[in-house]
Amino acid sequence: MFDFSILTEWIHSTLLGFMPQWLAVTTECVLIGLVLLLTYSVLALFYIWFERKVCAAFQCRLGPNRVGPFGLLQSVADMFKILIKELISLKHTDKFLFALAPYLVILASMLAFAVLPWGNGLQIINFNIGIFFLIAVSSIGVLGILLAGWSSNNKFTLIGAMRSGAQMVSYELSIGLSVLTMVAFAGTMNVVEIVEEQSNLWFIFSGHIPAIIAFIIYLIAGTAETNRGPFDLPEAESELTAGYHTEYSGIHFGFFYLAEYLNLFIVSGVATLLFFGGWMPLHFPGWDGFNAIMDYIPSVVWFIGKAIALSFVIIWFKWTFPRLRIDQMLALEWKYLLPINLFNLVLMVLIIVYGLHF
Amino acid sequence: MANIQETIAKLLPEATFEEGDILMVNVPDAKWHNLAKELKENKDLSFDFLVTIVGMDWTETLGCIYYLTSTKHNTHLSVKVTTDNREKPMLHSVSDLWKIAGIFEREVYDFFGIVFIGNPDMRRLFLSIDWKGYPLRKDYDESADLNPVTTESERQSDFTDTYVETPDGTVEKKEVRVFAPEDFVVNIGPQHPATHGVLRFRTAVDGEIIKKIDVYMGYIHRGIEKICEKLTYPQTLHFMDRLDYFSAHPYHHCLCMTIEQAAGIEISRRAQVIRVLMDELSRIASHCLFIGTYCMDLGATTMLFYTLRVREQILDIMEKTCGARMTFNYECIGGVMQDLHPDFVKDVKALLEVLPKNIKEYNKIFTGNVIAKNRMEGVGYLSHEDAINWSVTGPSGRASGWACDVRKTDPYSIYSELDFEQVVREEGDSMARFKVRMSEMEQSAKIISQLIDNIPDGEYCVKVPKVLKLPVGRWFRTVEGCRGTFGIYLESNGDTKPYRLKIAPPCLPAASVVDHITRGSKIADLITIGGSLDYIVPDMDR
Numbered sequence: 001m002f003d004f005s006i007l008t009e010w011i012h013s014t015l016l017g018f019m020p021q022w023l024a025v026t027t028e029c030v031l032i033g034l035v036l037l038l039t040y041s042v043l044a045l046f047y048i049w050f051e052r053k054v055c056a057a058f059q060c061r062l063g064p065n066r067v068g069p070f071g072l073l074q075s076v077a078d079m080f081k082i083l084i085k086e087l088i089s090l091k092h093t094d095k096f097l098f099a100l101a102p103y104l105v106i107l108a109s110m111l112a113f114a115v116l117p118w119g120n121g122l123q124i125i126n127f128n129i130g131i132f133f134l135i136a137v138s139s140i141g142v143l144g145i146l147l148a149g150w151s152s153n154n155k156f157t158l159i160g161a162m163r164s165g166a167q168m169v170s171y172e173l174s175i176g177l178s179v180l181t182m183v184a185f186a187g188t189m190n191v192v193e194i195v196e197e198q199s200n201l202w203f204i205f206s207g208h209i210p211a212i213i214a215f216i217i218y219l220i221a222g223t224a225e226t227n228r229g230p231f232d233l234p235e236a237e238s239e240l241t242a243g244y245h246t247e248y249s250g251i252h253f254g255f256f257y258l259a260e261y262l263n264l265f266i267v268s269g270v271a272t273l274l275f276f277g278g279w280m281p282l283h284f285p286g287w288d289g290f291n292a293i294m295d296y297i298p299s300v301v302w303f304i305g306k307a308i309a310l311s312f313v314i315i316w317f318k319w320t321f322p323r324l325r326i327d328q329m330l331a332l333e334w335k336y337l338l339p340i341n342l343f344n345l346v347l348m349v350l351i352i353v354y355g356l357h358f
Numbered sequence: 359m360a361n362i363q364e365t366i367a368k369l370l371p372e373a374t375f376e377e378g379d380i381l382m383v384n385v386p387d388a389k390w391h392n393l394a395k396e397l398k399e400n401k402d403l404s405f406d407f408l409v410t411i412v413g414m415d416w417t418e419t420l421g422c423i424y425y426l427t428s429t430k431h432n433t434h435l436s437v438k439v440t441t442d443n444r445e446k447p448m449l450h451s452v453s454d455l456w457k458i459a460g461i462f463e464r465e466v467y468d469f470f471g472i473v474f475i476g477n478p479d480m481r482r483l484f485l486s487i488d489w490k491g492y493p494l495r496k497d498y499d500e501s502a503d504l505n506p507v508t509t510e511s512e513r514q515s516d517f518t519d520t521y522v523e524t525p526d527g528t529v530e531k532k533e534v535r536v537f538a539p540e541d542f543v544v545n546i547g548p549q550h551p552a553t554h555g556v557l558r559f560r561t562a563v564d565g566e567i568i569k570k571i572d573v574y575m576g577y578i579h580r581g582i583e584k585i586c587e588k589l590t591y592p593q594t595l596h597f598m599d600r601l602d603y604f605s606a607h608p609y610h611h612c613l614c615m616t617i618e619q620a621a622g623i624e625i626s627r628r629a630q631v632i633r634v635l636m637d638e639l640s641r642i643a644s645h646c647l648f649i650g651t652y653c654m655d656l657g658a659t660t661m662l663f664y665t666l667r668v669r670e671q672i673l674d675i676m677e678k679t680c681g682a683r684m685t686f687n688y689e690c691i692g693g694v695m696q697d698l699h700p701d702f703v704k705d706v707k708a709l710l711e712v713l714p715k716n717i718k719e720y721n722k723i724f725t726g727n728v729i730a731k732n733r734m735e736g737v738g739y740l741s742h743e744d745a746i747n748w749s750v751t752g753p754s755g756r757a758s759g760w761a762c763d764v765r766k767t768d769p770y771s772i773y774s775e776l777d778f779e780q781v782v783r784e785e786g787d788s789m790a791r792f793k794v795r796m797s798e799m800e801q802s803a804k805i806i807s808q809l810i811d812n813i814p815d816g817e818y819c820v821k822v823p824k825v826l827k828l829p830v831g832r833w834f835r836t837v838e839g840c841r842g843t844f845g846i847y848l849e850s851n852g853d854t855k856p857y858r859l860k861i862a863p864p865c866l867p868a869a870s871v872v873d874h875i876t877r878g879s880k881i882a883d884l885i886t887i888g889g890s891l892d893y894i895v896p897d898m899d900r
Contacts, residue, residue, distance in 0.1 A: 055660075058660050059659075059660050059663040059664075060663055060664075060667070061663065155542075155544045155545075156544070159544070159566070159881070229657055230657060230729055232657065233882075319659065319660045320658070320660060320723070321657070321658060321727065321729050322653065322656035322657045322658035322724070322727065322729050322730050322733060323656060323657025323658075323729075323733075323882075324729055324732070324733070325732070325733060325880055325882045325883070326566055326880065326882065327566075327880065328729075328732050328733075
């Protein structure tokens with residue numbers, strides 16, 4: 001497998017050759033920021049196109065097919081349109097918080113990008129509490145949503161924001177516990193080490209029953225975290241028109257829109273990391289020939305491919321299920337997912353202690 | 359009929375009777391409330407279903423005609439109450455007996471200015487609160503200067519009037535608040551994706567719980583009843599498909615039948631079969647659309663596309679024969695406008711073939727879904743008594759266990775010869791309303807399959823005089839529209855134009871009952887309940 005750290009090392013040493021340490025690090029930070037922004041927007045555009053195509057397929061339609069081959073440029077056109085739209089400023093709103101909210105939402109999803117294992121050696125920061133960092137920064141998003149709902153001075157957005165707050169705080173528990181289950185299994189919070197642990201067999205196979213339970217719970221809670229159907233109550237368009245972002249226009253609305261899709265990618269990416277080996281190719285112990293063939297596929301393709309496949313499942317949920325009601329959604333979390341999760345954690349610990357995993 | 363007459367004569371000796379297609383009782387206003395109580399509660403009469411209240415202006419007197427039906431004995435009665443006072447007309451309200459009368463009386467007040475003593479809410483129903491004059495009165499001033507098109511926002515009021523009779527006989531006007539000052543009122547509509555048109559709910563909520571809903575109608579009021587008074591009989595037909603635009607055929611059918619009955623025109627068997635076929639096809643199309651939009655309201659967008667496929671197929675059939683996909687104008691006095699398209703039989707058979715497969719698919723994807731069950735089961739419970747009390751007819755009424763299908767209770771056209779079942783469920787919740795419509799599509803398909811191979815030959819339209827004059831008289835006919843009992847009241851003074859044409863739509867009660875059944879539910883349930891009642895705003899606003 002190609003190790004991307006060779007490339008990053010080379011960039012680092014080249015820069016050090018003609019500039020001092022501090023400047024080299026600063027240059028690298030700027031470069032990484034640019035690459036991150038670029039990846040971010042390209043991924044978002046791809047996801048918008050992807051969702052529209054998948055949804056169209058479920059609904060016996062064609063989806064976008066006029067702009068570019070297979071309508072690939074449609075989302076570029078849409079993005080351009082959203083960039084030139086007017087930012088409408090409303091009377092009687094809290095102007096500062098109103099403008100701040102979309103940036104908080106997008107900030108949360110961008111920070112989470114930092115610890116995703118994009119490929120072999122391709123990672124923005126590698127530190128020993130990677131997973132912890134991920135959970136912490138993804139919680140910032142709810143603050144942006146609450147601010148958006150509150151500062152708009154609109155009853156619909158306020159109800160949407162309150163729903164969103166209740167939903168995210170509740171489901172964060174499930175996410176945290178299922179992640180904790182897998183962290184216990186891996187024995188580390190370091191993202192790189194978690195991936196390395198799975199070089200023989202992905203956790204979903206080696207952790208068998210508790211890993212599968214944790215994965216299902218994670219998928220449900222992750223769907224809820226991203227405010228997507230069947231958990232799209234904060235923006236239930238048939239009830240609250242558009243929920244917390246009703247009053248936003250132009251690129252501010254675009255930020256919410258982008259963050260929703262990027263959160264989808266992050267949720268799928270984290271699931272890939274914890275259950276499907278991150279960038280690690282599909283390996284089975286003993287199948288050396290098969291493993292060698294799998295290694296020919298680049299690690300970046302593995303990671304993004306797995307994440308997109310998981311996103312497909314989440315998109316599939318959205319276009320199949322009706323929406324839950326707020327009390328039913330909270331009951332699902334507190335009465336079912338949370339107890340199952342706690343039980344599952346104990347089960348996982350027992351399995352680790354008695355060495356009953358592969 | 360004689361039996362009812364005797365009973366009423368015994369109860370109220372001063373009542374006079376007029377024979378007609380439905381027996382009419384003339385009652386003085388002072389005695390009306392007592393008689394109404396008897397009519398509803400007397401075991402031999404039990405007129406528990408108030409079909410409609412027709413406001414009337416007979417130039418010297420103003421008044422109301424109440425159309426009543428007994429769901430127990432399947433008998434009909436009409437009651438006429440009049441007042442001489444044109445300046446300050448007042449009648450006694452019966453809104454304490456029939457819940458829906460409260461809304462019907464507001465409509466009469468809006469159009470005729472008759473004040474109902476005892477009605478808790480005497481606001482205008484359709485017109486804006488600053489409207490001058492009462493448009494359906496014969497002496498109404500139509501000049502544009504009186505009610506100019508305003509460029510300012512319509513005045514809103516948080517108060518309503520109610521008129522109370524004091525023990526010494528005088529009537530007092532009182533102002534009452536609609537919502538308490540501390541209520542958190544969310545305005546849902548008129549521009550809102552889930553109200554299915556321009557309908558407005560002012561909703562007082564406590565967190566996510568609904569405390570009270572004030573239904574605010576009239577955003578799409580076009581004064582069709584008023585316009586019809588100036589048009590000849592064939593011209594009035596064209597307005598029928600602007601009411602319930604998703605299923606116009608049964609409405610046309612009703613008005614055609616009423617006019618034909620009045621004029622004594624006998625239509626051919628072929629025309630009758632074609633009319634029934636079209637009615638049932640539009641019922642399937644309408645229920646398909648209901649299922650699609652209802653699922654979309656609940657967040658399952660994909661179902662809409664699956665149901666629209668079938669609806670498209672039906673609209674294609676309609677387009678070939680009627681020449682239009684929405685406003686058909688197909689049925690006319692004496693039969694139908696033109697003969698069936700040569701492909702009609704073939705296309706309908708193709709539809710009958712795919713329909714059962716599709717219904718199976720809908721049940722698979724949606725009805726059995728656990729989220730759908732949680733959202734619909736037990737939500738928006740409407741009891742049998744309340745359904746009758748609020749006159750909620752059609753599939754919504756039948757979901758509450760009320761067998762109210764006009765095709766069975768008062769068979770018209772050729773329905774008495776056909777073999778089909780009336781779908782009735784007992785649960786009374788949103789799920790039942792959904793399932794009734796699902797089963798009704800199967801029953802409609804059954805009716806179509808009986809007729810499609812036996813369309814008799816003959817003329818599709820009989821000769822009707824160019825200038826149609828109806829004899830003096832009044833007629834009231836009901837049909838089973840796709841959303842409930844649709845009634846037409848027609849009064850003629852021997853002219854080429856109707857003296858009064860009153861439309862009794864099924865959607866007005868359906869929207870009025872929303873407040874009653876949503877109290878204590880969640881906001882999300884309002885969408886479920888509103889969707890399951892399946893009202894169409896142009897139908898209720900007219």
